[in-house]
Amino acid sequence: MEYQVLARKWRPGKFCDMIGQEHIAKTIQNALLKNKLAHAYLFVGPRGIGKTTIARILAKAFNCKKAPAKEPCDECSSCKSINEGSNIDIIEIDGASNNGVDNVRNLREEALYAPANSKYKVYIIDEVHMLTNQAWNALLKLLEEPPAHVKFIFATTEAHKILPTVISRCQRYDLRKIPLNLIIQQLEKITTSEKVKISKEAIRSIAQAADGGMRDALSLTDQMIAFHSSEESEEIKESEILSIFGIVSTLQKEKIVKAILSNDYSTLFFEINTLAQQGKNLEHLFYDIVEYLRGVEITVLLKDPDEILEVGSDIIQIYKNLSHFTTLEKVQLILESLSTTGKLLHDAINKHVIIETALMKAMRFSSSTKLNDIINRLNQIKNNLPDSSSVSGNTSYIQNQPPEPLESTPSEPVYIPPKETVVKENPTEDAPPSVPEPQEPDPIVQNIPKPPTRAISPEKLWHKLIEAMDSPQINNPQLKFWMQEGKPVSFKDNTLTVNYDEEYNIIHAQRVREEKQIIIKNIEYMTGLDQVKLEIQMIKGLVSPLNSPKSKDIDEVREKIQNNQFVKSTIEIFDGNIVDFRG
Secondary structure (H helix, E strand, O other): OOOOOHHHHOOOOOHHHOOOOHHHHHHHHHHHHHOOOOOEEEEEOOOOOOHHHHHHHHHHHHHOOOOOOOOOOOOOHHHHHHHHOOOOOEEEEEOOOOOOHHHHHHHHHHHOOOOOOOOOEEEEEEOHHHOOHHHHHHHHHHHHOOOOOEEEEEEEOOHHHOOHHHHOOOEEEEOOOOOHHHHHHHHHHHHHHOOOOEOHHHHHHHHHHHOOOHHHHHHHHHHHHHHOOOOOOOOEOHHHHHHHHOOOOHHHHHHHHHHHHOOOHHHHHHHHHHHHHOOOOHHHHHHHHHHHHHHHHHHHHOOOHHHOOOOOHHHHHHHHHHHHHOOHHHHHHHHHHOOOHHHHHHHOOOHHHHHHHHHHHHHHHHHOOOHHHHHHHHHHHHHHOOOOHHHHOOOOOOOOOOOOOOOOOOOOOOOOOOHHHOOOOOOOOOOOOOOOOOOOOOOOOOOOOOOOOOOOOHHHHHHHHHHHOOOOOOOOHHHHHHHHOOEEEEEEOOEEEEEEEOOOOHHHHHHHHHOHHHHHHHHHHHHOOOOOEEEEEEEOOOOOHHHOOOOHHHHHHHHHHHHOHHHHHHHHHHOOOOOOOOO
């Protein structure tokens, strides 16, 4: 008897024999039992998962003598003739070689004739996406209202190439890739039945190489059986599978992924170069690396990754070990960087260089310094710096620090008496008792004249107060904005008087009144005076001197800014000019 390959010998003959497609089998079985059959079906999915197989089973169920039933009987003359491929009412057409409009016209004419021996004439068109638009247009009318005795079954791997007007006339079923564990179970069943000695590790490697396709798994198994036909007593081992099919071992994949996560460029380069010299399939290796990285990502995210990952416990343990070398953010950045590499690698002539370059680029991308990290680091440095008021004359109010004298103009020198030397004019006032020094006489302070207080420039004081609003201790930009609209006019008797325009600055003045305690405390800190007051007056037709270019201080600051080398370079690069600045 002629040898029959495993893919054909073990092809399912009923819906219940389909592996991993229960969602489709159940729907079609219910439709058959209720005799609610569509006139056109479209099966979509990757290669080797059973599209043509389920189309043939459905054709048998259409014409089974024992219908309506969930399954074809495989015993009647119709079922047997379909299994043998001799039923003339079941027409299988290769869409790739019969894709012209003339082929469709012939099909349309033949479809008008009644079936010879069956209830339905069934057209199974494989790779239907290869039909031209003209061919589809010629078939549209027949597909929309076919004769009662005609059924269409289409199969394709690329549904996006089919016209939407065609898809809308069909019942579409999307077949899934077969899970790894189901392929392993089926291979164990088949190899046991065929009396093939093969290790569990070898079966797992074949199932992984099949990538969800049962037909590919059986074809690889057939090839290994042929390889061992002269040594039937020996067991097929995993090392032989890896060698013949160019598959990379689990240990090597773990080394590569560990090198990627650890930024070990030398190990990565060495492992990739070794595998390339051994003739391994680098494209499959790339997708295995991506799968491992995804496994590590899921392991970091979930406590029970085995609920999602369709791999064995040994592979999950590898994922957990690898997760110790990375963070969730890093592995996500690596996957993001590799997202477009697959197509580039598929089309590349030198896959060795492409995969090395892509992986190293992903490593650099995931380890490069991010802008947010730089900003956070700068903020940390800023927070760790000593208080600038102690070294640069910061004028913000700080408790428990001695007051810093306010800088005054040459024409108006400022004398700020320290708080410790203020002499009370009435020595008879009640005061808290001090610790006496028995051996020294009490100092005579009543006759010491009080030094004359020099006038403090209100404009300069107000300007310093506005600057203080930007300090880290206060950080009140809104109050700064409100204060900029005020015009300081005098500072007498510990009272700072500021005028606001009653027509345009009413709200600003009100906000400053609400926040005046902050301003008062800063005045006391800057001047060293106690019981300072802030008086806000509303004046009509007022212009703030801080916005006037006639101010000497503002002119000096403007000149410094214009002569700053960084500012000059920025203006030159961006071809700009200084419009305004704020103190």
